[in-house]
Amino acid sequence: MEGVRILEVAQFTFVPAAGAVLADWGADVIKVEHAEHGDAQRGLVRLLGLDAAGKGSSFFPIMEGPNRGKRSIGLALETPGARKVLEELIRTSDVFLTNFLPTARRKLGIEVEDVRAVNPDIIYVRGSGFGSRGPDADKGGYDSTAFWARGGSAAGVTPPASETMMRMPAGAYGDSMGGMTIASGIAAALYSRKVTGEPSLIDVSLLGVGAWATQFSVNLALLADGPLPVAQAPKHGSRTNPLVGAYRTSDDRWLELCMLQPGRYWPEFCRIAGREELVADERFDSTEKLMANAAEAAELVAGIIAGRPFEEWLELLGSGAGQWAAVQNAWEVGQDPALRATGMIASVVDAEGKDRELVANPVQFDETPVRLTRAPQFAEHTDDILRELGLSDDELIQLKIEGAVT
Structure with a gap:
């Protein structure tokens, strides 16, 4: 996307x-x-009960993740001086990207018609909580409300008898998926403009991203013309497959098995586990019998896996062809050899010159890992950007005196 602003x-x-x-x-x-x-997120010092920044460092992951590689300019959009700067930026940009609510957009004069009056060819992108039309178009939302709660994920992972609702597993969980979704829409719009000459108006809502993430269940409910029945999952395995589901190891770690062809992988698992006699067991010696007696087989699998520690199982299961995965915490994900081999954990140098690492976005081109630069400090590039727009030093100083720019 070199050359795209x-x-x-x-x-x-x-x-x-x-x-x-x-x-x-x-x-x-x-x-x-x-x-x-500045960005209101710069003020979040704690998230999910954790410190959001390292002590004595300007490296602020909650800002670095969604802002790496950018330049920052401080503008008081409500002032006449800043308006001139904003319009020049609009005039020289390919895409205008915002998540301001409609009232704020109208007040600041950054609605689609305002922006297109300056640059008719610009692609205009609105991110919202609940969509740009309908009863909640003016309502703000976060991923915990619009994506997680209203989009169906919270209900999907909260057990029926639970006294508490399950929370998102990570900060900015739905936000990150939504950002990736918006980026793909912008890429398509840039292509469309090249082919047709017409700029697009793009809308992406957190609610829409949440519904897309839970689409399998939502589509089933639509087919059934009502709420889905609450299914009580068995303690181990699935109702027809002992090699699907989470199992606990002897040292209280978890493994997720997903061997969707039980008849194919049952002999291999029994061999790996040192229980080859189970292959010929008359309860499990055919795919039909194994599926019919899945509950008994799953209890045996649970006991087998509980008999060895996590690391040993990683080695044993790694010798087979069946599908499974270790249940990893955040640190382990960051060290995952597959992610590191493909450059999905990327290096970045912070403002103090220290080497850091961030998760790269999951799209990679031509097997080439992305090269990251750090997120900007607040208004770090104001002077550089203004000079690029052709402002003299005297004009720049005057704008600062007026409070139009930082």
Whole structure:
């Protein structure tokens, strides 16, 4: 995307994450931040009970993830001086990207018609909680509300008898998926503009991303014309397959098995586990019998896996052809050899010159790992961007005196 300029008037993670992906792909992404306060996410010091930044460092993962590779300019959009700067940025950009609510967009004069009055060819992108039309178009939302709760994921993972609702497994969980979704829409719109000459208006909502993530269940409910029955999953395995599901090892770690052809993989598993006699067991000696007696087989599998530690099972299962995975925590994901072999954990140098690492976006071109640069400090590139627009030093100073720019 070298040569493509993205103008981002957005904050938090949902929409800025799209800008980060586009920056990963080579676009010039200019992040417009409030001239005094900056992106509101810069003020989040704790998230999910954890410190959001390292002590004594400017490296702030909650900002680095969705903002790496960008340049930051501080603009007081409500001032006349900043308006001139904004319009020049619009005039020189291919994409205008925002997650401001309609009332704020109208107040600041950044609705689609305002932006297209300056640049008729610009692709205009709105990220929202609940969509740009309908009863909740003016309502704000976060991924915990629009994506996780209302989009069906929370209900899908919360057991019927639970006294608490299951929370998202990571901060900005739905936001990150939504950002990737927006980035793909922008790529398609750039292609469409090249082919047709017409710019697109793109809408992506967290609710829509949430419904897409749970589409299998939603589609079944639509087919059934009502809520799906609550299915009580067996303790081990599935109802017809002992080699599907989570099993606990002797040292209280978990393995996820997903061998969808039980008859094919049962002999291999029994051999790996040192229980070859189970292959000829009359309860399990055919695919039909194994499926019919899945509950008994699953109890045996649970006992077998509980008899050895996690690391031993990694080696044993790794010798077979069946599908399975270790249940990993965040640190283990960051060290995953498959991710590292493919460059999905990328190096980045922070503002103090220290080497850091971030998760790369999951799309890779030509087997070439992405090269990341750090997220900008607040309004770090204001002077550089203004000079690129042709402003003299005297004009730049005057804008600062007026409070139009940082």
